Amino acid sequence: MRMSDGVEWALHVAAVLAVVPPDKGLTAAKLSEFHGVPGAYLAKHLQALTRAGVFEAVPGRNGGYRLARAAKDITVLDVVEAVDGRARAFTCSEIRQRGPAAGPKSDYRGVCGIARVMYDAEEAYRDTLRNVTIEDLLSSFVKHATTGTQVRSATWLQKELSS
């Protein structure tokens, strides 16, 4: 089970957009340059994030992307689900209803016990991500990154911010 790289990109992008003033934006091209990832493919994910209502896109000249709401109101789960989808990782194919010991369909009302456990685990996973916001990610960066990295990031951002 492997998670799409797009999720990692999206979270980094969200963290960067969190320090962009609400009236400004960053283009897909600038975001891909800053993170060193393929622009055309990142754009796909940015569109998904916009559709999900996590980012906001400003079309036209001087357009770009920004957060759709305050960084403290966007959870990591919001971003993950926007990129990776809301489908469960574990899909129950109702094995219990197959084979020689299977009975009539009415015998299988509730969720299969095995699926139940897997769903619970995924819910625990989501709970963790739901309790961390983009603002938290930013705090972590400010707390742990070297001063040099923070200065370089801020400088680049100042230079590239669109109107």
Next chain:
Amino acid sequence: MRMSDGVEWALHVAAVLAVVPPDKGLTAAKLSEFHGVPGAYLAKHLQALTRAGVFEAVPGRNGGYRLARAAKDITVLDVVEAVDGRARAFTCSEIRQRGPAAGPKSDYRGVCGIARVMYDAEEAYRDTLRNVTIEDLLSSFVKHATTGTQVRSATWLQKELSS
């Protein structure tokens, strides 16, 4: 992010093997028949489970598979990791070290804050699976399945148990 179907198969197989007496076994062919899944492919997963020390394989005539230890001592996580591997779903590609704002490698000692959150979530996922045993799965089946299903399963098992 989608989990391999093999995990579902393996958990169902483990639940069935949990009711097989310790001195008996079930062949890969019988297990695939009982669950209505492709035999050759299930065999691959059974081998992985054996390598991981979750199942025990008895080669030769009258051979088959059985649990390597008591059902209460095998967790769902054991089975999931045996089939799906122990690799993390989220892989950090150190995006922070790329792009125009990147600094020298020594600037990035600890784990990236974003990766940290994703790792924590996966640990919460694993914690859930670690706290459910194969015996628990069996209890759930006994508690929730209809009597008819349980009788049909037991009957089939009686008939097919190898010596």
Next chain:
DNA sequence: AGAAAAGTGGACAATAGATATCCGGATAGG
């Protein structure tokens, strides 16, 4: 001893999904 049944592991093909690019269309600003 010989035959049959079973797991092992490698090679291989088919399929699906993730990754990545490109282009025409819509939209907004100069």
Next chain:
DNA sequence: CCTATCCGGATATCTATTGTCCACTTTTCT
């Protein structure tokens, strides 16, 4: 009108999953 930007579809490529097959070894039954 022209340019920069986002949008969405079509398409190509790569990789992992899924699935099959076969030769090989081990064990047991006759």
